[in-house]
Amino acid sequence: MTTVLLVRHGLTTQTDITLPGRTPGLDLDERGRGQAERLIEHLRQVPIAAIVSSPMERCLQTVAPLAAALGQDVQSEPGLIEAEYGEWTGRKLRDLAREPLWKVVQQHPSAVTFPGGEALRDVQARAVGAVRAWNAQLGPDATWLACSHGDPIRAIVADALGLHLDQFQRVGISPASVTVVRYDALRSTVTRLNDDGTRLGDVLKPTRRRGSGRLPSLRRRPPEA
Numbered sequence: 001m002t003t004v005l006l007v008r009h010g011l012t013t014q015t016d017i018t019l020p021g022r023t024p025g026l027d028l029d030e031r032g033r034g035q036a037e038r039l040i041e042h043l044r045q046v047p048i049a050a051i052v053s054s055p056m057e058r059c060l061q062t063v064a065p066l067a068a069a070l071g072q073d074v075q076s077e078p079g080l081i082e083a084e085y086g087e088w089t090g091r092k093l094r095d096l097a098r099e100p101l102w103k104v105v106q107q108h109p110s111a112v113t114f115p116g117g118e119a120l121r122d123v124q125a126r127a128v129g130a131v132r133a134w135n136a137q138l139g140p141d142a143t144w145l146a147c148s149h150g151d152p153i154r155a156i157v158a159d160a161l162g163l164h165l166d167q168f169q170r171v172g173i174s175p176a177s178v179t180v181v182r183y184d185a186l187r188s189t190v191t192r193l194n195d196d197g198t199r200l201g202d203v204l205k206p207t208r209r210r211g212s213g214r215l216p217s218l219r220r221r222p223p224e225a
Helices: 030-043 057-070 100-107 120-138 150-161 165-170
Strands: 002-008 050-053 074-076 143-148 178-183 188-195
Touching: 002 120, 002 150, 030 057, 030 178, 050 057, 050 120, 057 074, 057 143, 100 165, 120 143, 120 150, 120 165, 120 178, 143 150, 150 165, 150 178, 150 188
Parallel strands: 002 143, 050 074, 050 143
Antiparallel strands: 002 178, 178 188
């Protein structure tokens, strides 16, 4: 059984603000660098056979401290790169939400090809193909880490769960989170999803609207880009 640790890159100045896509030169911000350092303690005891990453700077920077702590090199994998958003690259999310295609992305992503960019079904095909190729290369019983981006990781998880791509928006993948998928000859199993180190009590902490008499509701997590 091969185990894959799927890690989303840490926070940048553009997280939840724009759709940076493959824009070069986007680095982790101070928060993201802190998240990268915390990955060391989170994963130090895991016997990681290989650290593989999208070639984007924000992914390479996320796993660099861990790789240094483990004395390993980071191997670049183009199949894990962010989706090519074409004409949407760099645009603000609040503006994109007004585009007719935005609703299709949310509700029927398997039908989406970004203007001048990539189809989401192709994102899934290449990302899953990259994971399975590394599984075969590293062999059974290996545990390895793949650092990528929100949409490719969601697509990999949907495939592992046997979900249609149209369901992948239901999978939450937070910055610097770890998702664990195990593969054997017959099936894949998701054993941990979106572990960002947040205590359950903080996630479920009730809040009450100021001036309202309503019962407390669960705190909503910020939207992901």
